[in-house]
Amino acid sequence: MCGIVGIVDKDHPVSPIIHEALQRLEYRGYDSAGIATIYQNAIFMKKDKGKIKEIHEKLDLDKLPGTTGIGHTRWATHGLPSRINAHPHVDCTNKIAVVHNGIIENFLDLREELGKRHTFVSETDTEIIPHLIEEIITKTKCDLRTATKRALQKIRGNYALVIIYVKEPHKLVVARNGSPLVIGIGEKVDYCASDIPALLPFTRKVVLLNDGEMATIQCDEISIETINGAVAVEPKIFDVPWTPEMAQKGGYPHFMLKEIHEQPHALNGTLMIRPEIIDQIAKVLNDSEKVYITAAGTSNHAGLAGKYMLSKLSALRSQAITSSEFQESTVNLIDDGTTILAISQSGETADTLNAVKFAKSNGARIVSITNVMGSTISRLSDLTLYTQAGPEIGVAATKTFIVQLASLALISLQLADIIGKLNGSEIEQFREELLQTPRIIEKTIKKQESLIRDIAYEHANKQNFLFLGRGISTATAMEGSLKLKEVAYIHSEAYPAGESKHGAIALIEPGFPVVFVTPPDETHEKIIGNIMEMKAREATIMSIADEQDYEIQKLSDKTIGIPQTPTPFSPITYVIPLQLFAYYAATKRGYDPDKPRNLAKSVTVL
Ligand code: AGP
Helix, strand or coil, X not given: CCEEEXXXXXXXXXXXXXXXXXXXXXXXXXXXXXXXXXECCEEEEEEEECCHHHHHHHHCCCCCCCCEEEEEEECCCCCCCCCCCCCCEECCCCCEEEEEXXXXXXXXXXXXXXXXXXXXXXXXXXXXXXXXXXXXHHHHCCCHHHHHHHHHHHCCEEEEEEEEECCEEEEEEEEEEECCCEEEECCCEEEEECCHHHHCCCCCEEEECCCCEEEEEECCEEEEEECCCCCEECCCEEECCCCHHHHCCCCCCCHHHHHHHCHHHHHHHHHCCCHHHHHHXXXXXXXXXXXXXXXXXXXXXXXXXXXXXXXXXXXXXXXXXEHHHHHXXXXXXXXXXXXXXXXXXXXXXXXXXXXXXXXXXXCCEEEEEECCCCCHHHHHCCEEEECCCCCCCCCCCCHHHHHHHHHHHHHHHHHHHHHCCCCHHHHHHHHHHHHCHHHHHHHHHHHHHHHHHHHHHHHCCCCEEEEEECCCHHHHHHHHHHHHHHHHCCEEEEEXXXXXXXXXXXXXXXXXXXXXXXXXXXXXXXXXXXXXXHHHCCCEEEEEEECCCHHHHHHCCEEEXXXXXXXXXXXXXXXXXHHHHHHHHHHHCCCCCCCCCCCCCCCCCC
């Protein structure tokens, strides 16, 4: 989704730094970019369609004068990707410039009204903002802060905004309602951006704006207030534990590969999470009449696996519902005996936030698992477990998936302990085994990466894939299929293996690739039947199986062996070959797996 940056510096030109920060936001997904600065009572602006590198080669984004400026990467919603629709947008007098992430819902009405007196050049919803502010300033002669506040009171929708005005050249006015925005504090310089990784090389001191708040940022002063009303809010400065190196490729060709390799480390960190938070969450689940797990995309697959873990290890009845369907599926079902376990890497996914807000308004308790401190989901939650994956830059979620799984495993074990479903020594054994998973991943990558690459290269030209698993491995299969679709653009479907004979099997013809996820758990015998069915139709069988599973090896054309993993935790290790497979299929096909087309790292629209 769109990325925004703003910088106000006492002494130095800001455009090279805005350019660098925009590059750090590229992973969010975008189709055009631009920068505007203030210099000698005028706005200077460069923007275009395309990648930042191409725009920079054409326009030189570092050569805008001025010590105050804003920048933007646009992910098109209203209007095609084009130079005209790219942000920043300006008013008729070219004195006010705005960048925006989100959607203004009542923009058509506002545009019709303002269109009588103002000239619009783009198709965007954003462009109404500079014109509205211009009109308020012209009529009332107020300052930018007051005009912005009045303008925002007329606007409905989601936004993170940064606004500059040539008559107040050392100031950024920012506002947030439903789209992420952080303020960064430096020495004689202040920043704002859509997310923390954009600011890491410049500062690790941040202030998090809440929805419904706006701020006036000057180099040595930040004042925050509510948009509706005159309530001043004390800025709380928060030290970010992430380092700038964590958000760099560190010698790998892509973030996705780096993040796959970082998984043992991310997992170790997460397995060391404070036991108190795990215990608090387990107690809340135990005290609930109903538990719903909700999330989107990869996090939804973690949620699905979590449902199996909670039922297997701790006999907890829960339902996993994809966030975009949550409200429709639970109308009349949520009350104050309900707990929502919401999972979101970014903590900013609009579908998941929407599900959480709906449940909260019906009296539910909210427990969340997220990787981003201070993210919106954490602020909507009664309890939050922070996974310790460090920043994830690749659009395809990899390390955050396995730390979500590990968190769910820890919660399930704690709940099993509380309710006495497992005895002390059983729990200890499971915990010990869970602690072995980072080592198993390390071994798997070391031993199997080149084989996985060869298999991926060999099959990268296939048009369709089927991913099958049973029980908890259905979630692993779904995640493998999603990875292949999103980074290699190969059509694939994932099914519970038993369900495949009710339809998907009609697709099978000689050589059709079917990937089976087959850990040696209680589903093993049945999945062999499903492999036989596919083999009988001459499908090409690829299996992810225990390294000692000679039966599966014999039945499969290719097998990737995984060292012995305790069965309820198999998704944590069995997904690794599937992530690598998707990565190598994407690179073989010539795609950049870090920036898949049409996708955004954090999807902040419904
Ligand atoms: C995963 O590879 C995708 N990029 C996507 O499905 C993602 O998991 C989904 O948008 C949810 O994001 P979240 O975890 O930040 O809420």
